[in-house]
Amino acid sequence: MQNYLVYISYDGTNYAGYQLQKNAVTVAGKLIEALSAVFGTFSSFHGCSRTDSGVHAREFAFSFKSEKILEEISVVKALNFNLPDDISVRRCEYVSDNFHARYDVVRKEYIYFLYTGKTRDPFLKNYSFFINRDLDIDKMNRAAQSLVGTHDFSAFCASGGKIEDKTRTIYSAFFEKQEELIVFRICGNGFLYKMVRLIVGTLIYVSDGKIDEDKITEMLESKILTPGFAAPSRGLFLNKVYYEN
Amino acid sequence: MQNYLVYISYDGTNYAGYQLQKNAVTVAGKLIEALSAVFGTFSSFHGCSRTDSGVHAREFAFSFKSEKILEEISVVKALNFNLPDDISVRRCEYVSDNFHARYDVVRKEYIYFLYTGKTRDPFLKNYSFFINRDLDIDKMNRAAQSLVGTHDFSAFCASGGKIEDKTRTIYSAFFEKQEELIVFRICGNGFLYKMVRLIVGTLIYVSDGKIDEDKITEMLESKILTPGFAAPSRGLFLNKVYYEN
Numbered sequence: 001m002q003n004y005l006v007y008i009s010y011d012g013t014n015y016a017g018y019q020l021q022k023n024a025v026t027v028a029g030k031l032i033e034a035l036s037a038v039f040g041t042f043s044s045f046h047g048c049s050r051t052d053s054g055v056h057a058r059e060f061a062f063s064f065k066s067e068k069i070l071e072e073i074s075v076v077k078a079l080n081f082n083l084p085d086d087i088s089v090r091r092c093e094y095v096s097d098n099f100h101a102r103y104d105v106v107r108k109e110y111i112y113f114l115y116t117g118k119t120r121d122p123f124l125k126n127y128s129f130f131i132n133r134d135l136d137i138d139k140m141n142r143a144a145q146s147l148v149g150t151h152d153f154s155a156f157c158a159s160g161g162k163i164e165d166k167t168r169t170i171y172s173a174f175f176e177k178q179e180e181l182i183v184f185r186i187c188g189n190g191f192l193y194k195m196v197r198l199i200v201g202t203l204i205y206v207s208d209g210k211i212d213e214d215k216i217t218e219m220l221e222s223k224i225l226t227p228g229f230a231a232p233s234r235g236l237f238l239n240k241v242y243y244e245n
Numbered sequence: 246m247q248n249y250l251v252y253i254s255y256d257g258t259n260y261a262g263y264q265l266q267k268n269a270v271t272v273a274g275k276l277i278e279a280l281s282a283v284f285g286t287f288s289s290f291h292g293c294s295r296t297d298s299g300v301h302a303r304e305f306a307f308s309f310k311s312e313k314i315l316e317e318i319s320v321v322k323a324l325n326f327n328l329p330d331d332i333s334v335r336r337c338e339y340v341s342d343n344f345h346a347r348y349d350v351v352r353k354e355y356i357y358f359l360y361t362g363k364t365r366d367p368f369l370k371n372y373s374f375f376i377n378r379d380l381d382i383d384k385m386n387r388a389a390q391s392l393v394g395t396h397d398f399s400a401f402c403a404s405g406g407k408i409e410d411k412t413r414t415i416y417s418a419f420f421e422k423q424e425e426l427i428v429f430r431i432c433g434n435g436f437l438y439k440m441v442r443l444i445v446g447t448l449i450y451v452s453d454g455k456i457d458e459d460k461i462t463e464m465l466e467s468k469i470l471t472p473g474f475a476a477p478s479r480g481l482f483l484n485k486v487y488y489e490n
Contacts, residue, residue: 011367056368076364086367119321122256122331123301123372 003044004075005063005095007241010056011086013126013234017053018060027051027060027087034082035064038075042066046101048241049108052194054233056127058111059090061241063101099243107171107189107242110196113235114182114204121180128181129200129235135182135207137175143206144173146216147186147199154223156199157192158230166192166223173199185239197230204231248289249320250308250340252486255301256331258371258479262298263305272296272305272332279327280309283320287311291346293486294353297439299478301372303356304335306486308346344488350434352416352487355441357429358480359449366425373426374445374480380427380452382420388451389418391461392431392444399468401444402437403475411437411468418444430484442475449476 008031016024020032028047035042045064051057070078075092083089113128115121120130150169157166170188177183184200202219205211211219253276261269265277273292280287290309296302315323320337328334358373360366365375395414402411415433422428429445447464450456 009367011370058368080364085365085370088365088367090364119325119335120330120333122254122333123303125256125330127368 001065001067001097002069003063003065003095003097003099005061005093005099005101005243006075006079007059007061007090007092009058009088009090010060011126012051012054012056014086015053017055018047018049018051018057027057030083030087031062031079034079035066037082038070038078039064039066039068044100048101048105049191049238051236051238052197052233054126055236055238056234057238059240060238061101061105061243063095063099065097104243105190105241106244107187107240108191108238109185109187109240109242110191111237111239112184112186112196112200112231113237114184114200114231115180116182117180124181126234127237129232131204135175135204137177137182137207139213140175140203140207143203143213143216144175144184144199146220147173151220152223153192153195153220155219155225156195156202157225158194158198159225163192168192168195175203194230196236197233198225200231200235201229205229246310246312246342247314248308248310248340248342248344250306250338250344250346250488251320251324252304252306252335252337254303254333254335255305256371257296257299257301259331260298262300263292263294263296263302272302275328275332276307276324279324280311282327283315283323284309284311284313289345293346293350294436294483296481296483297442297478299371300481300483301479302483304485305483306346306350306488308340308344310342349488350486351489352432352434352485353436353483354430354432354485354487355436356482356484357431357441357445357476358482359427359429359445359476360425361427362425369426371479372482374477376449380420380449382422382427382452384458385420385448385452388448388458388461389420389429389431389444391465392418396465397468398437398440398465400464400470401440401447402470403439403443404470408437413437413440420448439475441481442478443470445476445480446474450474 018027020028048061072092079089115128154166173186263272265273293306317337324334360373399411418431
């Protein structure tokens with residue numbers, strides 16, 4: 001029995017999210033079809049995360065076990081042959097039997113793209129949130145610093161999740177201007193349901209003056225879901241998944 | 246009667262090209278629908294160029310005349326409201342009565358993206374030609390220099406065009422590596438049917454050693470269509486259109 005770790009990228013535009021669903025096309029559904037075609041039977045299939053409908057992944061990882069032994073490069077080629085072209089296997093590694101793609105994640109980075117051009121950009125329509133006004137990046141960055149560290153993030157967790165412990169550690173969170181794009185990068189040991197999108201939505205409210213920049217700490221301490229808004233999923237990318245080694 | 250010049254961007258993925266066709270969805274068809282909705286009647290509708298099915302435009306220009314006078318910014322907003330989100334109006338200018346969006350072009354720049362990653366990139370699938378091997382950029386750049394200048398480009402013109410005079414001037418043509426992307430930029434006073442795609446295809450053959458790098462001049466002089474191949478339309482972007490002022 002070999003435990004495989006596979007890294008993929010996917011364009012989430014045409015998927016009802018990562019997680020398997022009965023009557024919807026999902027990334028996990030496509031992966032299971034491809035794994036069945038290549039490996040026949042397999043077990044212990046685990047994704048590193050559960051991205052929402054429309055959310056993208058530049059890097060996403062999953063693991064699975066099979067009796068069938070294929071070289072890493074053959075796994076890449078065979079799975080790609082069996083996947084639609086909006087999902088791509090980038091690399092594959094053999095991992096130890098007790099490795100788990102979800103529980104063994106030590107750090108993840110998400111990126112969110114805000115497009116501040118005067119008119120919409122057809123090439124960014126599925127990959128950014130079009131917000132045709134200037135944002136106060138300095139103000140948003142000051143507010144974002146309140147999120148860094150270990151906190152209970154209940155205030156930035158949409159209902160629907162089943163997780164009890166909502167304490168997470170954020171290592172970094174900042175906005176950076178790249179011409180007409182504003183790129184938000186957030187790195188942490190874990191993220192709650194819609195957490196990044198709620199954070200981005202709240203920080204846009206901070207820029208707009210609807211929420212005071214000093215209010216973030218108070219919001220965290222309240223442990224009550226922010227009455228803000230979740231930025232749309234199309235601007236969000238899981239960018240990197242880190243394991244112990 | 247006001248003559249308007251409008252600059253747009255479009256993602257060509259879902260269009261059967263720019264030019265109006267009876268039983269196909271085209272960019273010009275969408276523009277005519279939007280112009281009808283906003284201006285009612287209009288005349289002298291001219292695009293700067295005719296891009297093929299699947300070809301994109303970061304900048305494309307068209308002109309039209311109407312009795313209805315709208316402010317430039319209102320034209321942008323009203324047309325965008327009436328266009329699908331893969332076509333975007335970026336700006337509008339009033340132009341003199343004798344201005345013609347096609348005949349008055351003095352220079353155009355096209356860009357072609359080649360993706361040389363080891364595995365396909367889902368975010369580039371509609372915007373690049375995936376060629377999973379290294380290309381010899383220096384060799385391609387030397388060969389590309391033979392194209393610069395004023396030449397009869399019959400050897401790089403697909404049949405089907407109706408244009409008699411196939412002499413064009415190319416001001417610059419070069420490849421540049423940007424991580425796993427190779428970007429080809431070509432600037433000239435005009436381009437023939439499939440000319441850029443035939444040039445890119447031929448230069449890939451040069452990199453692969455299928456065509457000698459010194460052969461380009463000979464090919465131009467032969468005035469016979471290259472027995473190479475046209476690189477796929479999805480990698481091609483009309484990037485910039487230049488008028489006299």
